[in-house]
Amino acid sequence: MKNEVTIVRKSVPPKNGDKVGKKEVIRLRNVSKHYPMGDSVVKALSHLEFKVFEGEFVAIMGPSGSGKSTAMNLVGSLDMPTYGTIYLDGEDISEFEESDLAQVRGKRIGFIFQSFNLINNLTVKENVMLPMMFQGTTFEERSDKAEELLRLVELHERMDHYPGEISGGQMQRVAIARSLANDPEVILADEPTGNLDTKTGAIVMEFLEKLNKEGKTVIMVTHDPDLAKEYADVVYWLRDGELEKVTKRNGKKFVDVTKKKKKEAHENGKK
Amino acid sequence: MKDYLILALKNLKHRGIRSWLTLLGIFIGVTAVVALMGLGSGLQAAVGAQFGVSSTQALTVQAGGLNAFGPPGSGAVNKLTRDDVEAIGKLSAIEFATPRNLETAKIEYNDVVIFSMAVSVDDAMEREMYETMDLEAAHGTMLLNDALGRVVIGNNLADGDKNGLDKDIMTGDNILVQDERFKVVGVLKKKGSFMMDSIVLMYQDDLDDLFDYGDEVDVVGVKVKSPELMDRAKEEIERLLRKRRDVDEGEEDFEVSTPDAILETVNSVLGGVKAFIVIIASISILVGALGIVNTMTTSVLERRKEIGIMKAIGGKNGQIFMQFFFESGLLGLVGGIIGAIFGTLISIAGTVAINNFIGAELSPIIDPVLIGGALLGSFIVGSVAGIVPAMNAAKQDPVEALRG
Numbered sequence: 001m002k003n004e005v006t007i008v009r010k011s012v013p014p015k016n017g018d019k020v021g022k023k024e025v026i027r028l029r030n031v032s033k034h035y036p037m038g039d040s041v042v043k044a045l046s047h048l049e050f051k052v053f054e055g056e057f058v059a060i061m062g063p064s065g066s067g068k069s070t071a072m073n074l075v076g077s078l079d080m081p082t083y084g085t086i087y088l089d090g091e092d093i094s095e096f097e098e099s100d101l102a103q104v105r106g107k108r109i110g111f112i113f114q115s116f117n118l119i120n121n122l123t124v125k126e127n128v129m130l131p132m133m134f135q136g137t138t139f140e141e142r143s144d145k146a147e148e149l150l151r152l153v154e155l156h157e158r159m160d161h162y163p164g165e166i167s168g169g170q171m172q173r174v175a176i177a178r179s180l181a182n183d184p185e186v187i188l189a190d191e192p193t194g195n196l197d198t199k200t201g202a203i204v205m206e207f208l209e210k211l212n213k214e215g216k217t218v219i220m221v222t223h224d225p226d227l228a229k230e231y232a233d234v235v236y237w238l239r240d241g242e243l244e245k246v247t248k249r250n251g252k253k254f255v256d257v258t259k260k261k262k263k264e265a266h267e268n269g270k271k
Numbered sequence: 272m273k274d275y276l277i278l279a280l281k282n283l284k285h286r287g288i289r290s291w292l293t294l295l296g297i298f299i300g301v302t303a304v305v306a307l308m309g310l311g312s313g314l315q316a317a318v319g320a321q322f323g324v325s326s327t328q329a330l331t332v333q334a335g336g337l338n339a340f341g342p343p344g345s346g347a348v349n350k351l352t353r354d355d356v357e358a359i360g361k362l363s364a365i366e367f368a369t370p371r372n373l374e375t376a377k378i379e380y381n382d383v384v385i386f387s388m389a390v391s392v393d394d395a396m397e398r399e400m401y402e403t404m405d406l407e408a409a410h411g412t413m414l415l416n417d418a419l420g421r422v423v424i425g426n427n428l429a430d431g432d433k434n435g436l437d438k439d440i441m442t443g444d445n446i447l448v449q450d451e452r453f454k455v456v457g458v459l460k461k462k463g464s465f466m467m468d469s470i471v472l473m474y475q476d477d478l479d480d481l482f483d484y485g486d487e488v489d490v491v492g493v494k495v496k497s498p499e500l501m502d503r504a505k506e507e508i509e510r511l512l513r514k515r516r517d518v519d520e521g522e523e524d525f526e527v528s529t530p531d532a533i534l535e536t537v538n539s540v541l542g543g544v545k546a547f548i549v550i551i552a553s554i555s556i557l558v559g560a561l562g563i564v565n566t567m568t569t570s571v572l573e574r575r576k577e578i579g580i581m582k583a584i585g586g587k588n589g590q591i592f593m594q595f596f597f598e599s600g601l602l603g604l605v606g607g608i609i610g611a612i613f614g615t616l617i618s619i620a621g622t623v624a625i626n627n628f629i630g631a632e633l634s635p636i637i638d639p640v641l642i643g644g645a646l647l648g649s650f651i652v653g654s655v656a657g658i659v660p661a662m663n664a665a666k667q668d669p670v671e672a673l674r675g
Contacts, residue, residue, distance in 0.1 A: 073670045076583070078673070079669070098587075102586060102588070105584075105585055106584055106586070110584075117579075117673070118580075119580060119581075121285040122278075133274050134581070134587065181584075
């Protein structure tokens with residue numbers, strides 16, 4: 001495994017100025033996800049090769065049914081692949097116990113969802129505190145950190161409100177604050193602007209961009225090519241559960257850097 | 272740990288009325304238990320007081336017979352005699368024995384007539400009798416030094432609100448007993464017993480003048496040398512009286528009542544009632560527990576998305592289990608708290624009712640240990656009921672759960 005990592009690093013030289021770091025944070029190696037459905041099998045994702053380096057802004061693009069949600073669940077280690085391996089910080093996630101994985105997930109990945117997914121029974125501040133509680137942080141630390149993060153997303157004045165009392169754009173900013181609670185390396189945003197109008201969506205995107213510039217790795221799942229082109233460094237294009245192409249920013253333009261693969265060879269090797 | 276309790280509390284605050292309705296079972300069960308124990312102990316005290324159980328060293332002997340409805344000992348066919356009393360007093364386990372007679376007597380005062388129990392005091396053993404019956408004067412004095420023509424009356428009898436005479440009887444007043452004039456020299460301390468609180472104490476000679484007794488004795492009050500000798504004293508008296516009255520064992524026409532025996536009877540009756548209510552309460556708590564299982568299961572299904580979110584942001588299975596487990600426990604606890612409050616209110620109201628009915632002055636027994644136990648119990652019932660739903664919550668697949 002170590003060998004392979006070195007090879008991969010050689011094969012992807014940093015092209016995008018100083019923004020792309022050296023460290024590989026997430027890698028999917030020949031990952032497939034199949035769901036049984038009756039007698040047949042739905043191949044939601046096949047032979048996905050995916051890697052993200054520290055500090056990158058990566059978009060996973062595709063129409064609905066392209067497998068991007070499945071990809072997002074796998075990247076976020078919410079789900080286990082049917083075939084292939086997922087490495088989080090170089091560690092194979094299938095080697096973790098369920099509960100360790102939850103902890104690792106909570107620590108290394110900050111989730112932002114299309115539908116915000118705040119917990120309605122908890123105040124804005126308590127929502128931001130929750131991921132830290134799962135990591136066993138003391139109440140005082142949590143409280144201080146949550147206030148700090150809410151100040152960052154300019155919502156500290158609303159911290160004692162409940163999610164139902166604030167607007168969608170504000171909820172998504174709370175979700176951003178929550179995603180940062182444990183100071184994760186990676187922010188994983190699933191259609192972060194999908195439920196927002198253009199204007200509030202732009203505000204949310206600005207926050208994500210700012211975080212990326214400050215060094216956070218951002219992975220965004222979206223169906224909106226304009227959004228991907230505007231913010232991402234690397235775009236993975238999915239179609240029908242397969243990787244169609246990978247494009248990389250070069251100044252204002254994107255260049256196709258898709259590595260041609262011999263699918264059949266992998267299939268035989270894995271099955 | 273504390274964090275999960277707080278989180279569970281927050282979630283409870285947002286629960287709908289349906290969740291609270293499922294608590295009815297726990298609520299009713301705890302109410303029943305707390306009310307019963309509060310009242311039951313009160314009832315026990317009340318019934319015990321009616322039988323005059325006051326000392327662990329005193330017992331009474333009375334002849335058996337047709338006395339079921341009359342004053343104790345008075346309806347017996349073959350009465351005890353003064354010789355019997357003397358013989359009992361000489362037994363080794365016994366310190367002394369005092370004779371007493373009692374009779375329903377006509378009392379007249381303030382131009383009103385009532386009937387009450389006249390009880391005799393032996394002129395040689397006044398103090399001993401007061402001791403065994405635990406009698407003391409609240410006002411005035413007790414009967415001493417052969418004070419003929421004088422009476423001491425029970426506390427309720429002196430009270431114009433309770434005696435049916437529409438007027439307080441004060442020490443120094445004169446009352447008519449069986450049309451004879453007596454001077455009231457003392458009022459007894461309250462005993463909490465319907466009968467004892469309305470007696471009229473007078474010397475044996477006075478009672479003999481009103482109702483001719485001759486040699487007969489209705490009740491023998493006995494003081495045993497020490498509480499441990501109670502059983503031996505009972506046996507000695509029974510052996511003696513069997514011999515004197517020429518009856519076989521098992522066919523006694525007399526009865527030796529020890530406080531233990533009386534309390535035992537009282538307790539066995541109350542115990543049956545208690546057992547019945549406890550069974551009802553248990554069933555109701557079981558139903559309540561099933562209600563909690565139901566509401567928690569529904570809640571887990573309804574909050575799948577929330578569970579998914581918690582898993583996504585790092586909630587371990589154990590942590591999610593804890594949250595639902597505590598939530599369920601707290602749900603039970605809330606039922607227990609409401610039940611304990613209602614149960615306490617019922618036992619207070621019930622005690623007031625008993626007091627009014629039998630003229631006693633009992634206070635409800637509110638036992639912090641019992642209430643604490645009931646609360647702990649309802650928390651445990653809730654938690655146990657929550658185990659399976661909480662396990663279901665913890666086992667949710669994050670991807671599925673996030674989908675809602």
